[in-house]
Amino acid sequence: MEKFDLIVIGFGKAGKTLAGAYANAGHKVAMVERSDQMYGGTCINIGCVPTKALVHRAETFAAASDNLSAEVDGAKQFAAATTFRGKLTDKMRAANLNMLESNPQVTVITGLAKFTGPKTVEVSAGNETLELSAENIVINTGAVSSLVPIPGLKEAKRVITSTEAQMLETRPAKLAVIGGGPIGAEFASLFATFGTEVLLLEAAPKLFGRSDDDVAEAAVEVLQSSGVKAFAGVKITEVTEDDDQITVHYENDGQAETFTADYVLAATGRRPAIDDLNLEAAGIETTERGAVKVDDHLRTNVDGVWAVGDVNGGPQFTYISLDDFRIVLDQLTGEGQRSTADRKAVPNTIYLSVPLASVGMTEKEAREAGKNIKVGTKPTAAVATMPWAKIVQQPVGLLKFVIDADSDQILGAQLLMPNSHEVINLVALAMRYEITATQLAAEIYTHPSATEGIAEVISAAK
Ligand SMILES: Cc1cc2nc3c(=O)[nH]c(=O)nc-3n(C[C@H](O)[C@H](O)[C@H](O)COP(=O)(O)OP(=O)(O)OC[C@H]3O[C@@H](n4cnc5c(N)ncnc54)[C@H](O)[C@@H]3O)c2cc1C
Numbered sequence: 001m002e003k004f005d006l007i008v009i010g011f012g013k014a015g016k017t018l019a020g021a022y023a024n025a026g027h028k029v030a031m032v033e034r035s036d037q038m039y040g041g042t043c044i045n046i047g048c049v050p051t052k053a054l055v056h057r058a059e060t061f062a063a064a065s066d067n068l069s070a071e072v073d074g075a076k077q078f079a080a081a082t083t084f085r086g087k088l089t090d091k092m093r094a095a096n097l098n099m100l101e102s103n104p105q106v107t108v109i110t111g112l113a114k115f116t117g118p119k120t121v122e123v124s125a126g127n128e129t130l131e132l133s134a135e136n137i138v139i140n141t142g143a144v145s146s147l148v149p150i151p152g153l154k155e156a157k158r159v160i161t162s163t164e165a166q167m168l169e170t171r172p173a174k175l176a177v178i179g180g181g182p183i184g185a186e187f188a189s190l191f192a193t194f195g196t197e198v199l200l201l202e203a204a205p206k207l208f209g210r211s212d213d214d215v216a217e218a219a220v221e222v223l224q225s226s227g228v229k230a231f232a233g234v235k236i237t238e239v240t241e242d243d244d245q246i247t248v249h250y251e252n253d254g255q256a257e258t259f260t261a262d263y264v265l266a267a268t269g270r271r272p273a274i275d276d277l278n279l280e281a282a283g284i285e286t287t288e289r290g291a292v293k294v295d296d297h298l299r300t301n302v303d304g305v306w307a308v309g310d311v312n313g314g315p316q317f318t319y320i321s322l323d324d325f326r327i328v329l330d331q332l333t334g335e336g337q338r339s340t341a342d343r344k345a346v347p348n349t350i351y352l353s354v355p356l357a358s359v360g361m362t363e364k365e366a367r368e369a370g371k372n373i374k375v376g377t378k379p380t381a382a383v384a385t386m387p388w389a390k391i392v393q394q395p396v397g398l399l400k401f402v403i404d405a406d407s408d409q410i411l412g413a414q415l416l417m418p419n420s421h422e423v424i425n426l427v428a429l430a431m432r433y434e435i436t437a438t439q440l441a442a443e444i445y446t447h448p449s450a451t452e453g454i455a456e457v458i459s460a461a462k
């Protein structure tokens with residue numbers, strides 16, 4: 001039994017950052033990761049970073065095709081993009097491993113971890129096992145793709161998840177995507193840009209249903225302009241396949257339809273990765289949705305055991321996992337005051353060919369909450385003071401601000417425009433620190449830039 005001050009299970013964003021920080025504070029840390037292909041976790045290996053590398057390459061390809069008015073080979077560009085993706089993740093994985101391995105206080109152990117008691121963990125790799133113990137244990141095992149119960153889906157060989165989809169070396173001619181959340185929408189958009197024929201099927205009545213209707217409609221237009229055919233409110237009845245192809249059977253507007261493709265990408269959500277942890281041995285409770293149950297300090301019901309990142313059932317974003325790290329570090333080395341209750345105005349982005357970035361309330365939510373509001377909305381192309389969108393040849397989308405008419409505080413923003421994934425952070429900062437809409441609009445911004453357009457839209461609010 002090897003004794004540590006802290007065992008981290010899973011090399012995710014929160015866990016790796018905590019391992020480094022706690023080790024630097026003079027403590028002995030074990031980092032356990034089940035796969036040598038996952039040092040650094042989901043984000044850098046199979047999540048945010050590699051997918052955005054593909055999105056970026058798809059956009060570069062689209063711009064080149066437009067500008068050269070030439071037949072640029074989408075299949076070739078797709079293969080080059082996935083090669084680039086692989087090289088990028090290899091480098092980042094090695095750097096992440098080195099970051100912890102080079103720390104004399106950290107031991108990186110590759111193997112599957114499971115609890116054997118509240119303070120003990122067994123790690124197994126092949127026939128070998130290792131027993132570890134620590135006063136403090138952090139669970140950071142992330143999430144796994146979750147398949148919905150559609151007849152034929154689970155058994156089919158041509159059903160892939162986001163992990164396999166980003167590792168395809170050859171561009172598929174046809175792809176069916178089930179689920180129009182961030183994963184489905186981003187993959188549909190990028191594959192279609194490279195020239196794959198993509199059909200996106202969403203069960204909910206509307207695509208981008210968390211946005212206001214006008215924003216969601218504009219986002220669907222952006223998706224369609226990338227070449228995606230998309231339907232919402234569909235019911236998928238069955239998936240069948242032969243050696244070479246797979247067929248999705250679905251009902252759309254009461255009509256039975258089929259789509260035959262090379263692959264079906266199942267993008268219907270990700271569930272917390274708890275199956276292998278043997279949580280019962282430690283007496284750790286889970287929620288009805290299968291997450292490790294935590295309080296707002298991310299403590300489980302067992303003293304000295306925390307759960308951070310996707311596994312605790314919170315919002316599945318890398319920046320939330322990073323904030324989880326801060327909350328636990330504050331308990332281990334600080335005042336222990338930080339909690340999830342401090343979070344305010346957390347933005348998110350769906351990476352379409354212009355990103356859809358949002359923060360705070362939609363107009364609908366603000367009205368339902370009985371707020372007295374002003375709304376500023378302008379199509380990207382109509383924002384005269386933002387030539388940036390035209391310069392980068394993407395004058396598409398919509399900007400929308402929801403403002404409290406009494407306090408002048410920004411209640412929310414939905415930005416579907418070039419670089420909105422950056423601009424949204426400024427809006428979120430203003431919301432967090434209660435900078436008023438008038439103050440935000442009166443700032444001095446660089447020109448030409450994507451940021452400067454927000455002043456015009458805020459000023460037009462009524
Ligand atoms: C395709 C895709 C795109 C995404 N894009 C974005 C994006 O653009 N922006 C964003 O903010 N978020 C994005 N996300 C979500 C984001 O990647 C996750 O929220 C984030 O990586 C969660 O990290 P984590 O800290 O929970 O742990 P993870 O990074 O998931 O790490 C968990 C680790 O634990 C290991 N593990 C699991 N079980 C065990 C065990 N029993 N023993 C040992 N090790 C174990 C796993 O192998 C894994 O390496 C995306 C996700 C996906 C799948």
Ligand SMILES: NC(=O)c1ccc[n+]([C@@H]2O[C@H](COP(=O)([O-])OP(=O)(O)OC[C@H]3O[C@@H](n4cnc5c(N)ncnc54)[C@H](O)[C@@H]3O)[C@@H](O)[C@H]2O)c1
Pocket residue numbers: 148150178179180181182183184186201202203204236267268269270315316317348349350351
């Ligand atoms: N840009 C980003 O920040 C980013 C990108 C990718 C993933 N992520 C994270 O990863 C998580 C998982 O993403 P996701 O898109 O897989 O999950 P999700 O839960 O966000 O979306 C899944 C979608 O599938 C639909 N669906 C469910 N069953 C269906 C069925 N039978 N037929 C058709 N549609 C069906 C749901 O209605 C939903 O719209 C997200 O919660 C997100 O936080 C974030």
